[in-house]
Amino acid sequence: MLILESVILPGVVVPAAAALIGLLTARMLLGRGAARPGGPGGALPLGLAFLAAYVAISGWPRWLPVEATQRLFYFVAIAALLAAPLARLGRGVRLAAMFAFATPATALLLQGQIQHRWSIAQSVLWVAGLGALGVVLAAAWAQSTIRPFQTSHPTTTTWHDALLRPALIGCAALALGLSGSALLGQLMGAVAVGALVIGVAEWFSRPIWLPSDALVWQLAVGGLVMLGFFYSELGALPAILLVLSLILLAAQHQGSAPPRKLLILLPALVAAGLIVYGVATAPPDPYAGYGDYGASGL
Amino acid sequence: MNRLIAFAALAALLLASPAIATTYSIDGSHSSAIFKIKHLDVAYFYGAFKGVSGKITYDEANPSAASIDLTLDAESVDSRNENRDTHIKSPDFLNAKQFPTITFKSKSVSAQGDDLRVTGTLTLHGVSKDITVTATKTGAGTNPRNQKQMIGFHSEFTVERSDFDMNFMVGPLSDEVTFILSLEAAAE
Numbered sequence: 375m376l377i378l379e380s381v382i383l384p385g386v387v388v389p390a391a392a393a394l395i396g397l398l399t400a401r402m403l404l405g406r407g408a409a410r411p412g413g414p415g416g417a418l419p420l421g422l423a424f425l426a427a428y429v430a431i432s433g434w435p436r437w438l439p440v441e442a443t444q445r446l447f448y449f450v451a452i453a454a455l456l457a458a459p460l461a462r463l464g465r466g467v468r469l470a471a472m473f474a475f476a477t478p479a480t481a482l483l484l485q486g487q488i489q490h491r492w493s494i495a496q497s498v499l500w501v502a503g504l505g506a507l508g509v510v511l512a513a514a515w516a517q518s519t520i521r522p523f524q525t526s527h528p529t530t531t532t533w534h535d536a537l538l539r540p541a542l543i544g545c546a547a548l549a550l551g552l553s554g555s556a557l558l559g560q561l562m563g564a565v566a567v568g569a570l571v572i573g574v575a576e577w578f579s580r581p582i583w584l585p586s587d588a589l590v591w592q593l594a595v596g597g598l599v600m601l602g603f604f605y606s607e608l609g610a611l612p613a614i615l616l617v618l619s620l621i622l623l624a625a626q627h628q629g630s631a632p633p634r635k636l637l638i639l640l641p642a643l644v645a646a647g648l649i650v651y652g653v654a655t656a657p658p659d660p661y662a663g664y665g666d667y668g669a670s671g672l
Numbered sequence: 673m674n675r676l677i678a679f680a681a682l683a684a685l686l687l688a689s690p691a692i693a694t695t696y697s698i699d700g701s702h703s704s705a706i707f708k709i710k711h712l713d714v715a716y717f718y719g720a721f722k723g724v725s726g727k728i729t730y731d732e733a734n735p736s737a738a739s740i741d742l743t744l745d746a747e748s749v750d751s752r753n754e755n756r757d758t759h760i761k762s763p764d765f766l767n768a769k770q771f772p773t774i775t776f777k778s779k780s781v782s783a784q785g786d787d788l789r790v791t792g793t794l795t796l797h798g799v800s801k802d803i804t805v806t807a808t809k810t811g812a813g814t815n816p817r818n819q820k821q822m823i824g825f826h827s828e829f830t831v832e833r834s835d836f837d838m839n840f841m842v843g844p845l846s847d848e849v850t851f852i853l854s855l856e857a858a859a860e
Contacts, residue, residue: 376844432839440798441837442770443763486770554758557840605769606762 384430389564392426393419393571415584416572421454423568449479453589461586477505516585518623536573540566546616553608562598693731696857700724704854710846723748728857735783744774764840771798799836805829821859828852
């Protein structure tokens, strides 16, 4: 009963329902995609899946947000709303706009590190570097959504295309849960559920994802991995491998055989799994430096 | 006679020393900061913060002028299980890497014998909220090793963690968290 109430309901049922509602809303608001290459976009359903799961798990975040996950909530909400305007921009301008939004968002998410641990130089390097990484993620995302003949003959999504993104995000959810934060793991799991709903809809219907969905993808998925690395105990190697797996999504092409995609992505997934296993089974680094009773001798 | 009275009054005035509050530094190795929270509505679970520091200002002659500035190191939480410690420090609860300290700064004190009603600002998980706690002076004396004046206080108070935006798993873990503080401080 506890698992049902605390895990399955808020982490699976609620995001799945929210993603479905988001899909229907996107189709109603943005049309069936006949005049839009690629479809109505997955930003709204993916964003709603994340937001609904957050509220179901932790309640509505305060305004003004003070904590990193609260800020991520509002950033994902804004990103979901920006997807439609971003879709109207050219590729270069869109990537620049995403960088302009995501980089300050990254700084605010990492405010705890900037305030308590980093020098100014370290802060600038980390924020600029992660902002640039976000652009790479966004460009890779845009590449992975390209469909040949998309304006008049949208290509049918195969089952492995539909399941690849949810599977990758599911691995990330598992890694975050094992890193010590069930909350981050559940939120990433909710994103995986949202991506699965969209993937299944694509499989039965028509392509949905758009290049402009990258901002939501970048913030929801990349943001959670970043929080896991900086605020939980997600190790550097698992974080790097997870990000690499997401970037390697660009390697897939519509119409290519599954074995080719698996050859590209499987090593990354296996390596990520091995690292996650190593992180899960290794003894955590004990916190040292306290408990010295020798100072006064009493 | 009038001169005698005037002289006595003047002498009393000169001899009466003004009340001087003493500032004490909290001795982290002899102070305890414990918390308890109910698990699955069955039993209380206790943990501790090993990093305790701060200052207490206290004047025996004027206890209402006392003040306290207490800091607990959130990353020093100890629940006797390293995996659980990691979980407590994670964004699920304290988010200790973003909010490395838990602080209490007094704003006003009213004294009732050895009990002090202390109103102050508790900052926990990045959220600040005014609370009022009762602190009892448990003793005072001189440290035989260094001859420094020492003082001790004990306080127990309960907060709701949801007031400080720690909403994860409310239900399986109680919303109420009780802090039990025993502070030993030495004069600076």
